[in-house]
Amino acid sequence: MAEAKSEDYWRDKLTPQEYAICRGKGTEPAFSGKYWDCKEQGVYHCKCCGQALFLSTSKYDSGSGWPSFFQPAEADAVQEARDISHGMIRTEVMCERCGAHLGHVFEDGPQPTGLRYCINSASIDLQDN
Ligand code: FE
Numbered sequence: 001m002a003e004a005k006s007e008d009y010w011r012d013k014l015t016p017q018e019y020a021i022c023r024g025k026g027t028e029p030a031f032s033g034k035y036w037d038c039k040e041q042g043v044y045h046c047k048c049c050g051q052a053l054f055l056s057t058s059k060y061d062s063g064s065g066w067p068s069f070f071q072p073a074e075a076d077a078v079q080e081a082r083d084i085s086h087g088m089i090r091t092e093v094m095c096e097r098c099g100a101h102l103g104h105v106f107e108d109g110p111q112p113t114g115l116r117y118c119i120n121s122a123s124i125d126l127q128d129n
Contacts (some may be wrong), residue, residue, distance in 0.1 A: 005098070010048065021122040022048050025085075025092070030065025033121025037061075041071065044124040049098035053077050053124060054117065055098040062109070062116055067124065069117040070109045078117075080105065093117055 008021045019024040029033075029035070033043070036118035044054040044067070054069045072078045084093040085103065093102045100122045109116030114121055 005053040011014075014047070015122075018047055018122045025101040026120075027028070027103075028066075028120050028122050033066065035067040035121040035124065036065050036125065038067065038126065040126060042070075042126045042128050044119075044126050045121050046095040046098060046100055046102075047125050049095060050125075051077060051095055051097040053095065054119065055100065056126070060110055064116075064118055066103065067119045067121055068109070069119065070111075070113045070115055072117065078102065089119050093119070 007023070012017055014022060021028060024062070030086055040071060041056045043052050043056070052073045055073050058069045058071050058073075060068055060070060064093045066107050079094050081092045081094065083090045090104045090106075094100060100123055103117065103119040106116045106118060107114060
């Protein structure tokens with residue numbers, strides 16, 4: 001990771017919920033976040049470091065209650081890691097730049113990728129571009 005900030009830095013910058021999700025790998029309840037039903041156009045940036053992560057043009061309604069995308073804004077905008085927590089084998093998705101936990105990626109998404117990036121609203125911030 002290019003940037004290594006202290007836990008105090010993140011605790012100060014983020015709300016308690018954002019901190020628990022972004023830095024503690026938590027998950028917001030389904031249908032509770034700011035963006036699961038959002039159809040506005042723009043670019044979703046990392047809540048922690050501002051890196052562009054997902055485009056609204058890649059967002060779709062997965063029915064899951066979390067914002068879902070079929071691809072990241074750039075292939076190297078995110079990094080992935082094997083996650084065996086909570087009795088499941090999943091692929092965690094993190095911000096490539098700051099390591100923020102974003103969510104998970106599943107292989108049940110729509111074409112053209114067949115992927116579903118299932119992302120916490122608390123980890124992202126929609127901007128015009
Ligand atoms: Fe980041």
